[in-house]
Amino acid sequence: MDYHSPDMAEIVGAALTAHAPLITGKPEVSKPEQRDRLYAGFREAGRRLHAARPDLLVMFVNDHLQNFAYNNLPAFCIGLAGSYGAPSEGGAAFMRIPARTLRGNPEWAMSLLEAGLAAGIDFAYSHDIESWDELSVPLHFLMPGGEVPLVTVYTNCAAPPLPTPRRCHQVGAFVGDFIRARPSGERVALVATGGISHWVGTPETGRINPEFDLRVLDHVARGDIEPLTRLTWEEIEREGGNGGQEIRNWIALLGAVPGWKGDVLAYEGVAEWITGCATVWVHP
């Protein structure tokens, strides 16, 4: 039986979700039954997250070239922002959810950054993150009250060459160890967003591969993550599309909570949103 000292930080829960902007941006184009099931899955993840009473959310997410362009593309970047427009006014119009500002926790993020660099995890960092759907869409459902501050870990999933899934898992493991070693009593929840299969802007735009998605979900449900860490960029690109590369965020989170398993709350391959959409609650 695990013993948890009340003086040490604790990971109190974790969620994996899709973040496609059309989930909120164009609800009317989807089939109502698919939309209802997926929204219910998001809300159940939100209910469990709220019940876990976190003091902090660590978000494993990715840029879509809005922050990092081809003149500077970090593999892993810690957000030191004091706040996040999630969404901003402009993003709110596109994603059709209210604009709001969520708090960051730059001191906590700086501690993670410094610890990472000391341990050989060469994080980049940014004081000013423009967040898009990677935060806004999932948090619209998961944290409607916006009450918990965020720390973000951005992984390059969009501009290959990308860090390997194995390296993402190692980085996530470092983040998990960092949290559990903090003598703080903090209650930390983890959220990873993105995926599963989708093809965006490629000649196959609109394709979804439920077979790949269900394979990923099966590994998550069984806590059998090692095969996911062995996936190559080429395999993911072929089976999950360029958007499927975002499962790096999921793999990083799963690295932080070894042995934990996923309850798949919803999976819908929503053609109209060009994405295999899932919500998963991850627990010991």
Next chain:
Amino acid sequence: MIKISYPLNKLLTAIARQHQMKESLTEQELVGHELTPAECAALKAGDTGKLYELGANPYLIRRVFRRRFTI
């Protein structure tokens, strides 16, 4: 090896960050970007498949040429 065209992605990033959407680019918009003839032709035609083949990032293709996608 992954094919990347830095000139293409630099230009598409600049357009995307101005929140502009295009069907195609004009001759004037291509000046001074060190693009190859094939890249210029694909941009002028708004040929998203060719741009992908030439090493443009698909997220940028989607943002700039959003109207070219039926879904």
